[in-house]
Structure formats: C-alpha cells, structure tokens
Amino acid sequence: MVKLVFLGPPGAGKGTQASLIADFYEVPHISTGDILRTNVAEKSSLGIQARNYMDKGDLVPDQLILDMVKERLENPDAQKGWILDGFPRTVTQAEEFFKKCEAGGEKAKSGSFFHVINLQVPDDVLVARLLSRGRQDDKEETIRNRLQVYYQQTQPLIEFYKARQQLIIVDGDNYIDAVTSALKQAVDKIYPK
Numbered sequence: 001m002v003k004l005v006f007l008g009p010p011g012a013g014k015g016t017q018a019s020l021i022a023d024f025y026e027v028p029h030i031s032t033g034d035i036l037r038t039n040v041a042e043k044s045s046l047g048i049q050a051r052n053y054m055d056k057g058d059l060v061p062d063q064l065i066l067d068m069v070k071e072r073l074e075n076p077d078a079q080k081g082w083i084l085d086g087f088p089r090t091v092t093q094a095e096e097f098f099k100k101c102e103a104g105g106e107k108a109k110s111g112s113f114f115h116v117i118n119l120q121v122p123d124d125v126l127v128a129r130l131l132s133r134g135r136q137d138d139k140e141e142t143i144r145n146r147l148q149v150y151y152q153q154t155q156p157l158i159e160f161y162k163a164r165q166q167l168i169i170v171d172g173d174n175y176i177d178a179v180t181s182a183l184k185q186a187v188d189k190i191y192p193k
C-alpha cells in the first residue's frame with residue numbers, strides 16, 4: 001500500500017510532483033492546502049476560520065488541520081493508500097498523526113507506517129518560483145513569511161522523520177520531468193510497480 005508524505009518548502013514542487021506520483025500509483029493526492037482553499041471558496045466554517053492565517057502565510061491551527069485530515073482519510077478512496085501533500089507541517093501534527101497511524105496498526109512497507117519524501121530546492125529558486133505562480137497567497141510579503149514559517153515550524157520535521165521513519169531526499173532543483181523520474185526511481189525501491 002503506497003503511503004507517502006511530501007515534505008519540503010513552499011515552491012519546492014510538492015503539489016505538482018505529489019499529483020503525478022499519485023496518478024502513477026492510483027492513490028488519492030491529498031493536499032491540505034487544496035482542501036483549505038476549497039473551504040475558503042465555499043465560505044465553510046473551516047474556510048472562514050482558516051482564511052486569515054492563509055492570507056498572512058501563517059499556519060492554520062493544528063487541531064483544525066488534524067480534524068480535517070482525519071475526516072479526509074476516512075473516505076473510502078483513501079483505504080488503498082494515499083499521498084499526503086503539505087501535512088504534517090508541525091511537530092505536533094506529526095506526533096498526532098504518528099499516534100493515529102500506530103492506533104490504526106496498518107504498516108505501509110519496510111516496517112514504517114509511511115515514507116516521507118523531502119524535495120530539496122535552494123531558497124532563491126523557491127522565491128523566484130513562488131513569485132511567478134500568482135496564487136492568491138503568493139504576494140512577496142506572504143511568500144517571505146511562508147518561508148520563515150517553513151524553516152521555523154516544518155523543517156524540524158526532517159530530524160523527526162530521520163529518527164522514526166524512512167526519509168527519502170530528492171533533488172527538486174531540476175525540470176519537472178527530471179524530478180518526477182528521480183522520484184519514481186526512489187519510490188520504486190520501496191513500492192515496486
């Protein structure tokens with residue numbers, strides 16, 4: 001069962017690559033950012049609560065995210081595996097998610113509940129990519145804050161995963177196709193097709 005978490009700074013290409021890999025393995029691509037943006041557009045209670053944080057480039061509170069992900073993973077389509085994109089994003093989210101996986105008991109492969117892919121891209125490339133993307137929250141000030149938030153709150157997860165699970169590091173500073181090939185090669189070692 002393919003269970004992968006895509007880690008990496010904003011602009012690393014997580015969304016694009018997670019979507020391609022999810023299609024390849026025929027598992028759902030679950031992006032917390034996408035689910036939140038849908039909620040904001042629909043003005044749901046979650047969307048109304050999340051919007052201000054997102055506009056500033058801050059993280060939405062852990063409990064809102066944990067409830068949202070729990071609900072999404074209960075969907076029938078997520079029972080045969082998943083690719084998570086943009087979650088967990090804090091040590092608290094990772095710890096809570098790890099507990100949930102342990103309670104569920106289902107191991108993915110090689111003794112881990114899931115595997116984590118870290119896409120590595122230098123800072124200057126990230127900023128250039130984000131500035132050219134033109135998403136609602138891609139204003140320069142918000143971008144700077146998102147990167148800072150990433151280094152403060154999300155980057156510590158690299159050590160967390162190194163200690164607990166199998167961390168796969170892939171160079172994300174390349175053409176989309178080249179990164180996808182490198183990813184497939186790395187993932188195929190764990191989940192041969």
Ligand code: AMP
Pocket residue numbers: 010032033034036053054055057058059060061065085086087088089090093146
């Ligand atoms: P993304 O599409 O992954 O870049 O996420 C866009 C925005 O949604 C982030 O800047 C956060 O405000 C919020 N967000 C997405 N995923 C999470 C998460 N796991 N925890 C907290 N906030 C999140």
